[in-house]
Amino acid sequence: MQAPPPRITVEVPVLAVGSGPADYESLGGLVESLRKPQGLHLTLLHVGILEDLAREIEDWTKGITPADHAARVTVRWLYSLPALDGFDATSDRLIALGGGRIAGLEVQVPQHVHDYQVSLVQGLRELLDGLLVDNVDDFILGSPALGFRYPHWVPHVAVGRPPLRERGPWDIRTVSVSCGPSRIRNSRFLPAPD
Template sequence: MLRLPRITVEVPVLGVGDRPADYEQLAAYADGLRKPEGLHMTLLHIGILDDFAADVVAWTKGATDPAAAAVKTADWLRALPVLEGFTGTAERLVLFGGGRVSGLDVEVPQHVRDFQVSLVAALRELLEDLLVDNPDDFILSSPALGYRYPRWHPHVAIGKPKSRDHSGEGRSGEGRSRERSGSWEIRPLKVEFGPSQIRNRQLLPGPGDGGHQ
């Protein structure tokens, strides 16, 4: 079955640590370590555009046209400001996605957090323009947006957590305790990020399109 592309605002990872081996050593903590060139950190998740538009239509009880919602959202995405590249620091690995994904817990500069907050504020304005009442409630309940927590937690997914049978081998009791809590301390790693971008931007509908990708 063809999986439709998800739309996100994200920053690509340009490097982890000072040399390739710094990232490769994380294989001791995660299975199926993702390729370095594919790493990124999500700032705002929109999801599948048609699904997002359908959520808007359902919320407004049909007052908003789905095609118009998709095109207006695409125009809004293209007009968002760009966050310049920055450097973060990771000192822990944490679990996400109900424990299915292992990721770097990244400490980012305050201006990055401020930028992410501004994206959510801009999303609220978009939703009001789409005739959505109570935008905050919509954001937390829209299946397309997929928000599980009201606060943004900067992280970079790197792979799947090690199986229980192997993740604790050769480690201290304290280390195993941290694993059970879903957090692993690691040697501090510098994480370099590039400018923000829209994932699958080329698939967004243009002005006058029918709103379908």
């Protein structure tokens, strides 16, 4: 069976939670199926499956912007994004996300990280406008590929599943969250920019 196409995101890797492995492992008493610390990340912008987004753009523009052109321009845009340097943050509670299927650390990030994320969304708007998408905000909110579910960004790190029948949030002892520089997740699956 063929693996589904990868989702593309702009994210920062989480290098450490707390002062040592025990700090992260202690979250296992609060959540089900604690994720391995090596894959933890904080998503700044979800782009989704590139081919799906490109098709949505073609459909929205009634073919004025072909999907292959939309994909090429989107890849060029992704690779042109400035990098965000690594930063330190904190978390003092767990929240339920994804309709209650995911437990995440709600992360208090520095103001420049919020500003960077806002610039990504503004850049996305400009990208879509350049691809001749009208009513850009309607497109963004309605796009299954982009998957915008909330009107504002909640910085979080998914760590497992919430306890059964509980919605949270759950207060925890404050832990540090150390993040590395921004990157494009699954970039190895993108075509080279032209």
